Amino acid sequence: MPLPRLTRRAVLARAGLAGAGLAGAATLLGACGRGAADSAASGDQPRRGGDLAVAFQTGGSQETLDPHAASLFVDGARGKALFDKLVDLAGDMTPVLRLAETLEPDDEARVWRATLREATFHDGSPVTADDVLYSFARILEPDSGRRAAAQLAPLDLDASRAVDARTVELVLDRPVAEFATALAAFGAWIVPAGSEDFTAPVGSGPFRFGSFTPGGSLVVERFDDYWEGAPHLDTVEFVPVNEETARINALVGGQVGYAHDLSVTSARTYADESRVEILAAPGSLMHAFAMKLDRPPFDDPHVRAAFRLLADRTELVDTALAGMGEVGNDLFGKGLRFYADHLPQRERDLDQARDLLDRAGADGLSVTLHTAEAGGGLVDAAALFAEQAAQAGVDVRVEVGDADTFWADSFADGAISSYRSGVMPIATHIGNRLLSDASQNITRWQDEQFDDRYAEMQRTVDDDARGEMLGEMQQQLHESCGLLVWGFADWLVGTADGVHGVQGAPPNTLEWARFDRVWRD
């Protein structure tokens, strides 16, 4: 029996952002307009002043404020408060200009020229081209394992230069038409040239550093000279609360005004509670089963196709995600820019699945599906899929592994495993996971023509033409790749009564954890 769905008062980032339409060809959005719709009480005038405590999970964080060492959500949220990027991403992955006032590629998408806004760091010094070049050089230091390095890898630092104080020319070693999204990579924050010590970091973000206890709280204070206008709040305090139960309790009990990453259970429990509001960002987390193409039984395309027909996606979403999500169509990025939504939704078809297995000579097939409690819904979904497969006489054995090492284990071993991914531009997803030499190629999808097509796409500066190519590539993936994408989970955060201006947005996008636009009654 399907559960009642929550009303989504979150602002959907589907049709672009509030106050800004979709980007036209070869142009990028300017910064999002002010006064983004408040989910609860639009029309209320933002009030200046007040403090906000926000609860994030920090277990496993490096507990450093070095923005380039960021790896967890809390690092992303802290970084966003203190620093800026040249570009950020809207909820649908359209690039939005931030510190960059303009960003123009040449015809080959190899030389990108950016002019900078008139922005200042918290110490009063202006943000210059040298700061940008220093930041990227620091991210790209070899063997530093910095998160944004993979996306900024095409940068040729020796050839790149500061044209003048506010103009920087970024030269790439290959054409990358999607380079604007690389500049928005997680951790690609701009720091003042020469920064090495981040115990009291100086950035150009909306908040300046107040105090920090590693393992404890970070307090940031309003930066009055922020280029986009000063935040409303006086201070924001990031408090570590690792247990989800404690996060929702602290929110309901009024100890924090914002709680990140809530469970479906909490969202349902407090759906009608006046003291809190749950905000959902649809399409934030892809849920899939990853089949490896380089080993039996999934080296046979018939078997892959059959498995895709075994899944009852609606039941998976209703059960494993408690209905707080939407069905997937075996492709990453539903609702994102360049998503191939013209492809027909794949439905369950047991007869055809059995027929395909017969043709593959895989009658009475038995496979082990690897999963772990490495995220909400993973094990439930695997168990349910095994039941669904059994209805077609396919024996799927669920093996629950160690949660801490699951991603590495499932990458290396097994034929099919639970898989999930947060949002990123579709081209990034393909570049990281579906090229022959991609380091995160869990399905072992290897197709030379596909690789060439990708390279051609990256040489195509025109957005529409590039979108068309990405559409064709997705069609090929939809037919034969190794991902069985069954759903997309909502991302859930909560706010206390009287906290306004928070939007439900996929993690690490522009409007996510954006506390400079938040105010209190």
Next chain:
Amino acid sequence: MRRYLLRRGGIGLVQILVVATAVFWLAEALPGDAAVVAAGDDPDPARIALIREQLGLDEPASQRYLSWLTGLATGDLGSSLRTGQPVTELLAPALGPTVVLAVVTLAVLLPLALTLGVTAAVRADGWYDRAVSTTTVALNAVPEFALAVLLVAVFALQLGVLPATAVGATGSSLLAEPSLLALPVAVLLCRSLCALTRLVRAGMVDALDAEYVAYARRHGVTGGRLLLRHALPNALPPAVQQLARTADWLIGGIIVVEAVFAVPGVSSVLVTAVSTRDIPVVQALAVLFAVVTVAVNLLADLVCHRLAPRSAVVT
């Protein structure tokens, strides 16, 4: 006495070493290592190998164990694999809240258990005695986690009279705001009160029946003086032993309570360290827990010896 202390100290050291060794190899036996966890959902084998090399995890485990041991001998607990901080620096801020929780719990537990135990023993098997034992047994039967969730739901979320969690607290702010401590300490008390109260009561019942108390009575000693000066010292040794065990148990209970109430203490450090395979931090905590356990038990034996010198010191 000195010889006794030396011997007990030596045994204690051996116990601590055994614990540390066992924990090291148990942590080694966990699947994966710090490099695999650090790589997260981007498990590129080349990247994992690089992290492994940077962290010195490419050396054999026996060698890492030996170098940890030699470090320990010189008082060096090593550095966290996850953050690179010295372990002592990482643990220091977390100790405050945990110590505050433990000390406040004991400070309430002791007088409460003594009062309940002694008053129950005076009229053994009366209605009051039954009420005390029924209540403490019932409270003891509820697991900490369930009790914590229940108390939060009632007192924090429904009635709104106490804070739901201790988010953002430190050791000193916990002391400054006793309301933050109310629920966590209540949970810890409920679980530990039962055994201690019952032992005090049993000891008192025996003592009140004993020859020397009857003798004191015949000499006109009555009331509180009889109870506190003559009966209680002989009734306490088993309860003190139990208290030492309670201190061990407190460490475990505190781990649950800290998680539910978001107290930024040792437990969050421990949970993170285990899940990120940060072996030096896990090791340091194991040593810390072992030292506390050994020290508390030794102290308990000495106290028993002082209370009732006739009882042989347990070795």
